Amino acid sequence: MNGIHDLGGMHGFGPVAAEPDEPVFHHDWERRAFALTVASGALGRWNLDMSRHAREQMPAAEYLATGYYEHWLFGLERLLDRTGLVARAELEARLRDPASPAAPHPDASRRLRAEAVQKVLRDPRGAKSDVDVPGRFKPGDRVRARALNPEGHTRLPRYCRGRAGEVVLDQGTWVFPDAHAAGLGKKPQRVYAVRFAARELWGPEAPGRDSVTVDLWDEYLDPA
Amino acid sequence: MSGHDHDHDHEEEGSPLSDVALRVRALESLLADKGLVDPKALDELIDTYETKVGPRNGARVVARAWTDPGFKRRLLEDGTKVVSEMGFAGRQTDCLVVLENTPEAHNLVVCTLCSCYPWAVLGLPPVWYKSAPYRSRAVIDPRGVLREFGLDLPAETEVRVWDSTAEVRYFVLPERPAGTEGWSEERLAGIVTRDSMIGVDKVRRP
Numbered sequence: 001m002n003g004i005h006d007l008g009g010m011h012g013f014g015p016v017a018a019e020p021d022e023p024v025f026h027h028d029w030e031r032r033a034f035a036l037t038v039a040s041g042a043l044g045r046w047n048l049d050m051s052r053h054a055r056e057q058m059p060a061a062e063y064l065a066t067g068y069y070e071h072w073l074f075g076l077e078r079l080l081d082r083t084g085l086v087a088r089a090e091l092e093a094r095l096r097d098p099a100s101p102a103a104p105h106p107d108a109s110r111r112l113r114a115e116a117v118q119k120v121l122r123d124p125r126g127a128k129s130d131v132d133v134p135g136r137f138k139p140g141d142r143v144r145a146r147a148l149n150p151e152g153h154t155r156l157p158r159y160c161r162g163r164a165g166e167v168v169l170d171q172g173t174w175v176f177p178d179a180h181a182a183g184l185g186k187k188p189q190r191v192y193a194v195r196f197a198a199r200e201l202w203g204p205e206a207p208g209r210d211s212v213t214v215d216l217w218d219e220y221l222d223p224a
Numbered sequence: 225m226s227g228h229d230h231d232h233d234h235e236e237e238g239s240p241l242s243d244v245a246l247r248v249r250a251l252e253s254l255l256a257d258k259g260l261v262d263p264k265a266l267d268e269l270i271d272t273y274e275t276k277v278g279p280r281n282g283a284r285v286v287a288r289a290w291t292d293p294g295f296k297r298r299l300l301e302d303g304t305k306v307v308s309e310m311g312f313a314g315r316q317t318d319c320l321v322v323l324e325n326t327p328e329a330h331n332l333v334v335c336t337l338c339s340c341y342p343w344a345v346l347g348l349p350p351v352w353y354k355s356a357p358y359r360s361r362a363v364i365d366p367r368g369v370l371r372e373f374g375l376d377l378p379a380e381t382e383v384r385v386w387d388s389t390a391e392v393r394y395f396v397l398p399e400r401p402a403g404t405e406g407w408s409e410e411r412l413a414g415i416v417t418r419d420s421m422i423g424v425d426k427v428r429r430p
Binding site: 006007008016017019022024025027028035038043055064070073076077080085086090094100103104105116118122127128156157171191193198210212213215 | 246248251252258265267272313314315319321347350352359369372373383386389392
């Protein structure tokens with residue numbers, strides 16, 4: 001989707017404000033929102049691409065006015081509601097009344113236990129495909145990113161669509177996010193690091209030797 | 225979307241809870257009552273990224289690469305395997321590509337679409353890395369961004385930006401600063417900064 005999350009190349013957001021000696025979390029609720037997101041994900045009711053897509057549904061003005069863990073919370077509430085784990089109305093009721101009713105859920109047996117945390121953090125999240133799918137390109141090939149504008153989730157940034165570059169790395173076979181986020185299966189395919197000259201992306205004023213390298217799935221590319 | 229108009233003024237610790245804090249608390253209590261989350265597992269997750277996994281991991285990788293040429297060669301060939309052998313495998317780092325900074329080429333990492341970051345070697349990303357200014361400008365004006373971090377690169381240095389759009393995570397091996405010859409691995413690790421491993425700064429000799 002051509003959403004506000006696809007920020008690459010936009011102007012007007014001002015300087016980068018780095019905070020010296022920044023803490024890992026700024027508020028206790030950020031700690032809890034982070035951990036709730038990871039622990040709820042371990043229930044296995046949605047995949048990584050669905051969770052990114054859920055965060056991208058936040059209205060643009062709200063997305064820009066809120067911090068990162070608020071985006072995560074937005075996505076988490078949406079996924080919990082969609083999967084029936086926690087209905088929106090249940091959350092609203094709990095906000096009004098801390099003693100609102102909540103019965104044990106059948107998925108409780110799958111909850112992430114404290115002793116399993118380190119193992120779960122070490123397990124790959126299934127984005128890498130077990131099967132090796134041959135690709136159409138190899139390092140050194142010239143390719144052009146397709147001018148696609150899907151309404152659903154995609155990992156093809158707007159700024160490189162229609163632009164030509166060179167494959168610099170073959171990254172192996174990975175699940176295709178556009179399909180996976182929509183619940184349409186894994187559609188595994190090759191991913192390549194594609195290097196675009198800064199001038200190809202931004203015009204003749206850009207420094208001549210600079211570049212941007214983007215990881216792109218086979219299906220995002222045509223030969224150039 | 226209703227019910228999501230939280231108060232954007234973040235609370236200070238100890239003052240009354242903000243709307244978003246109340247919302248997170250309500251959600252956690254509901255999930256715990258339903259048996260869907262174990263509060264002890266939440267504590268363990270938080271403790272892991274607050275006290276155990278952070279940029280000190282990455283600094284050890286860099287210091288070893290600076291002192292052991294064989295290790296450096298293997299790290300650049302297969303970062304995933306080498307970092308995993310050091311015990312730093314984990315979330316957001318299933319596949320790691322290590323980029324070596326040199327006087328000729330300076331690498332810089334961003335995730336324009338969200339906040340992809342190699343957690344296992346750098347911990348959780350800082351706010352600026354996830355912010356609109358960095359995500360928008362790192363690709364179109366990397367030299368301007370670097371100047372804001374105090375790094376003014378000469379025109380002849382090639383700037384290579386890497387946008388982490390897939391599950392591959394990028395980790396920058398910064399240049400070893402002059403004047404650190406003969407330093408121990410431990411002493412070198414002490415001067416490697418998080419920002420240098422993202423590529424927004426160089427390592428400086430203190």
